[in-house]
Amino acid sequence: MENRKKLDDLILKNKELASKLFVIHQELVFQNEEQEKRAAELLIENKELASKLFAIHQELVFQNEEKEKRAAELLIANKELVFQNEEKAKRAEELIIANNNLEQFAYIASHDLQEPLRTISNYMQVFEEDYLSQLDENAKKYLYEVKAASNRMSVLIKSLLDFSRLGLNLNLIEVDCNQLLKDVISDLQTIIKTSNTVIEVAEMPKLNLYEPEFRQLFQNLIVNAIKYQKKNNQPKIRIRSEKMNNKWKFSITDNGIGIAPVHFKKIFDIFQRIHNNENIYEGKGIGLANCKKIVQMHSGEIWVESVLGKGTTFNFTILNRVL
Amino acid sequence: MKTKAMCIMLVDDDKNDNFFHEREIKKNNIETIVIVEESGTGALKYLKSMIDKKKIEPALIFLDINMPGMNGWEFLEEYNNLPKEIQSKVMIIMLTTSVRPEDIERAESYEFVLDYITKPLTKEKMKDINDKYFK
Numbered sequence: 001m002e003n004r005k006k007l008d009d010l011i012l013k014n015k016e017l018a019s020k021l022f023v024i025h026q027e028l029v030f031q032n033e034e035q036e037k038r039a040a041e042l043l044i045e046n047k048e049l050a051s052k053l054f055a056i057h058q059e060l061v062f063q064n065e066e067k068e069k070r071a072a073e074l075l076i077a078n079k080e081l082v083f084q085n086e087e088k089a090k091r092a093e094e095l096i097i098a099n100n101n102l103e104q105f106a107y108i109a110s111h112d113l114q115e116p117l118r119t120i121s122n123y124m125q126v127f128e129e130d131y132l133s134q135l136d137e138n139a140k141k142y143l144y145e146v147k148a149a150s151n152r153m154s155v156l157i158k159s160l161l162d163f164s165r166l167g168l169n170l171n172l173i174e175v176d177c178n179q180l181l182k183d184v185i186s187d188l189q190t191i192i193k194t195s196n197t198v199i200e201v202a203e204m205p206k207l208n209l210y211e212p213e214f215r216q217l218f219q220n221l222i223v224n225a226i227k228y229q230k231k232n233n234q235p236k237i238r239i240r241s242e243k244m245n246n247k248w249k250f251s252i253t254d255n256g257i258g259i260a261p262v263h264f265k266k267i268f269d270i271f272q273r274i275h276n277n278e279n280i281y282e283g284k285g286i287g288l289a290n291c292k293k294i295v296q297m298h299s300g301e302i303w304v305e306s307v308l309g310k311g312t313t314f315n316f317t318i319l320n321r322v323l
Numbered sequence: 324m325k326t327k328a329m330c331i332m333l334v335d336d337d338k339n340d341n342f343f344h345e346r347e348i349k350k351n352n353i354e355t356i357v358i359v360e361e362s363g364t365g366a367l368k369y370l371k372s373m374i375d376k377k378k379i380e381p382a383l384i385f386l387d388i389n390m391p392g393m394n395g396w397e398f399l400e401e402y403n404n405l406p407k408e409i410q411s412k413v414m415i416i417m418l419t420t421s422v423r424p425e426d427i428e429r430a431e432s433y434e435f436v437l438d439y440i441t442k443p444l445t446k447e448k449m450k451d452i453n454d455k456y457f458k
Contacts, residue, residue, distance in 0.1 A: 102375065111420065114420055119339045123339070125343075126343065126346065165423075
């Protein structure tokens with residue numbers, strides 16, 4: 001009996017244990033399934049991550065290739081620029097040489113032309129001195145015309161010579177334009193007084209300039225303003241300056257006869273005179289060509305505004321170069 | 324009033340200029356003696372033999388720059404080497420077509436070059452020279 005009870009107890013305990021074990025087993029199975037699920041999820045996530053990484057990698061490779069391509073393109077563009085720059089420098093040098101040759105040519109031509117012309121003028125004078133008394137009125141008139149023509153030619157040649165020499169031996173210095181204009185006006189006292197001209201000069205800057213050339217520029221423009229004037233009209237001239245970025249603009253305004261718009265460009269060309277009546281407005285036709293050349297030396301521009309019969313304004317710009 | 328008669332030498336290869344300049348010089352004083360040398364070498368030869376051979380001594384030389392053979396500058400260099408005895412008797416004035424500032428400056432660098440005038444020499448220019456240097 002005793003044994004039987006013991007056996008029953010054992011069986012019972014065994015059953016309990018078995019059921020506990022089953023529960024544990026169930027639990028383990030469940031956990032296992034869960035872990036497998038998780039593993040599968042992780043696998044998917046892992047794959048996604050890998051594919052993302054791959055895409056990023058691909059993108060980086062592509063970007064890198066693009067950058068290398070771009071760098072190579074830049075390198076070519078850079079070489080091209082260097083080449084173009086060299087070409088420009090070469091071209092500039094050629095232009096300087098051509099320009100020098102041209103100036104040299106103009107100088108030699110005008111210098112050598114003077115020699116035979118002087119001989120003509122001299123013999124005209126000798127002829128006049130020795131034979132004038134033997135000539136009739138017609139012969140005297142012809143002689144006079146030959147003389148007048150050779151004088152005109154002499155003036156033209158001298159102007160050409162001056163024009164070709166303009167800009168040789170340039171020397172940049174700091175100039176107080178107030179003082180420069182005072183000097184120019186004082187040099188022109190005679191013509192200013194006889195014509196009763198009034199000149200009003202505004203505040204002027206200090207600039208680095210080719211001084212003698214710049215002085216000639218102002219002198220030419222002031223003389224023009226006085227010369228091209230209606231009869232019995234008091235010449236009034238206003239000179240002003242204005243800063244424009246890295247340049248300075250100057251303007252000279254007069255109340256003279258004015259210039260027709262068709263002549264606005266032509267007047268700056270050499271030997272172009274727009275007044276065919278030399279007796280009234282005597283000019284050599286080179287003053288404004290000189291002005292243009294001087295302004296160009298200062299990397300500027302010159303232009304004219306005018307109303308016929310009312311007056312003229314000459315404007316020009318000047319680059320303030322660094323000394 | 325006439326200026327004192329003197330001797331002037333023209334050194335210039337241009338015959339026409341020499342003819343004209345002599346005329347102009349003589350307008351001031353008809354008695355002026357004008358010696359014409361058409362080359363620098365000829366002028367130097369004259370100056371070197373002037374004292375020994377008792378030739379007329381020019382007080383003034385008008386010197387052209389642009390001449391074939393020896394030009395005016397080369398003449399001045401040679402002249403500089405002449406005995407001081409000769410140099411002391413003569414004065415030089417440049418008479419040229421050139422208006423180049425370089426030429427004017429170069430002429431001024433020679434102490435025995437008195438002046439620099441441009442062609443043609445005229446009666447008026449000659450009078451100015453007389454008034455300035457020979458009074």
